[in-house]
Amino acid sequence: MSLKRTPLRDFHAEHGARLVDFAGWEMPVQYRSILEEHKAVRHAAGLFDVSHMGEFEVQGPQARALLDHLVTNDVSKMSPGRVLYTPMCYERGTVIDDLLIYMRSEEDFLLCVNAGNIDKDLAWIRERAAAFGGTDSDHGAVSITDRSADTALLALQGPAAAAILQPLTAAPLDALRYYHFTTGQVAGIDCVISRTGYTGEDGFELYHASGAAVDLARALLDAGRPHGLELAGLGARDSLRLEAGYPLYGHEISDTISPLTGGLGWTVKLDKAADFIGRAALLVEKQQGSxxxxxxxxxxxxxxxxxxxxxxxxxxxxxxxxxxxxxxxxxxxxxxxxxxxxxxxxxxxxxxxxxxxxxxxxxxxxxxxxxxxxxxxxxxxxxxxxxxxxxxxxxxxx
Structure with a gap:
């Protein structure tokens, strides 16, 4: 079976990347050196292609209620411009996936899910949307649209990230707090500009149209060279996230490991108003101990x-x-x-x-x-x- 490719696959090859199979995608594991890429992110900045991640739009009057039923964290406390990290669990309390929820408005949310879980997550969410008036049309109580193929995602991470990005956008980055997002143009390309990342450093994740990925990557690379920016692959991404103590699906959490067992108790809001999937099992685990x-x-x-x-x-x-x-x-x-x-x-x-x-x-x-x-x-x-x-x-x- 042929591997899936992000819009930047040829860009990676052009820059000397070693490409590997990752969750069915042909992805760069490293360029020059995992060690040097890792250190660049800690001391300057690194640029990652994470376009293999999945993106879903959840929209409609019942969108917030559906999401609060699906995930362990509290969606009801979100406001437009906020980003929420949360597990999504089975009834038994183990994890289907961990994901980011972006609130664009009261009836408009964007989800970012792990690449290897796109099909599983989409089926799970659509099945449970039926109880909330879910429909595939644009006019129902809640609709779920898969935007994964249309969306590319670049992560600019490191202490120099803001200095690199600010000259390319009119968005006021100083005003953008951690786990918040805005929209605007970066190098003339429409983006969702999110102050999030998977390295533990300051940084931004830029969602944009797939067809613009190469132009955006080149603009960021050119702007970042004077600051010590390095292209970085999955090898450095993994060592950086582990140094930061961040979980990886299939390792610290999985369909056999609950968020309580995996050290994510802070994301499990057992007292929130919504009765979410997995709550009963997680309540027992909390009371009896993992x-x-x-x-x-x-x-x-x-x-x-x-x-x-x-x-x-x-x-x-x-x-x-x-x-x-x-x-x-x-x-x-x-x-x-x-x-x-x-x-x-x-x-x-x-x-x-x-x-x-x-x-x-x-x-x-x-x-x-x-x-x-x-x-x-x-x-x-x-x-x-x-x-x-x-x-x-x-x-x-x-």
Missing amino acids: AQRLVFFKTGDRRIVRAEAPVFGAGEAGGAGAGAAGGESCGRGGAAVGRVASGTLSPILGEAIGTALVSAAAAASARSGTAPLWVDIRGTRLDLQLVKAPFVTLKKTS
Whole structure:
């Protein structure tokens, strides 16, 4: 099966990108170096093509009510110009997807969903819209329109992002707060200008017509070169989001992991007025406690701890006296207490970092210092030093 392509596919090839299969899309994983692209975003700016993401319009008198029923966060408190991050859950409380909701007016919302979940999300939303007078026409109580093929999305991220973008637009960026958006032209191209991103840095996401993507990318790249702007691929995007402590669907949250288990309890508004899908299951989990916990860790070692690697408690496989990071080899017996969800090398810290889903008891013991968590890297024990996210100091705007 042939891979889908964003409007910038040839632009990426022209600039030396290494293209890979990502969720069925041919996407740039890196240009020159993941390390340098990552550092550029932390110290200057990076430009990402995220046009593979999906966009849906939800419109009509019942649009807000439908969305408040679908997601765990509180849509009723939104106002025009606001952006809301939220999971969307199954009845059992696990996550269908995590998405952004843009409120354009009382009856007009734009959703941004993950690329690999576009078809699943669209079917789920349309099925549940029927109870709210949903229709495919433009005149019903609520309509859902897939704009994914018509829309391209560029992310300009880093402390220099505003300085790069402002000369290209009349929109007053200083007045645009974090998780707010406006509309305007950028380099003569109509855009939704959103002060959001997936790196933990200040930055903007620019939604625009697919046919204008190449012109906009060239204009941003030209404007950004004096500021140290680098083209950045999916490799840096992943290491940046992990340093920032942001979840990735299929890793920290998924159709088997609830937002409470995945550390997103702040997005679950159990007391909001709308009775949302998954509320009953999440209320039980909140009252009884999650069986597993998501923990963030670093190792003091440069060897990457890969996703799905088993996580052990002290004494379970190598004896309580097994060596610390870089120490003696451990045994093979015993049962794991969880698994690694994500892992990478932090270019800023110079050591491996990651997340792990472990039993609630093991997480509590590790946090108290009574029973450290550890992994086996080719026969060598590496202790996991539990930390709070983010891993690095972030400079996003308030």
